[in-house]
Amino acid sequence: MGKLKLEPFDDGSDFNQLADRLRRDVAAIVLRLQEDVLYSALSPTEQIECVLAGITTGLVGVCFAQVHDDGRGEVMKAIKAYLPHARAQVEGIMSPSRSAK
16 A cells, blocks of 8 residues: 555645535534434534544545555554544644644
C-alpha cells in the first residue's frame, strides 16, 4: 500500500484538497442524519455507534474495493495507523483558537 501521508494539512496540495472535500461530505451526511426521525429517536450513544458503524463499514468497503484480497490486511493496518493523525487533524480544526478566526 505504501507509506501513509501523515503530514500537516497543506491547502495547496491536490491530495489534501480531495481529502478535505471527503471530510466535508461525510460531515454533511451526518448533519443531514440529524433531521431523520429514526436517527433522532436513538440515544446519543446509539447515534455515535450508528455513525461509527456506517462510516467505518463504508470506509473499509471502499478501501477493500481498491485492493486485491491479499491487500486487505494492509488496508486495516493503514486505517489503524491513521486514526491518531485523524484525531490530531480534527482537534486542530475544532480548536478554540482556530474557530475564533
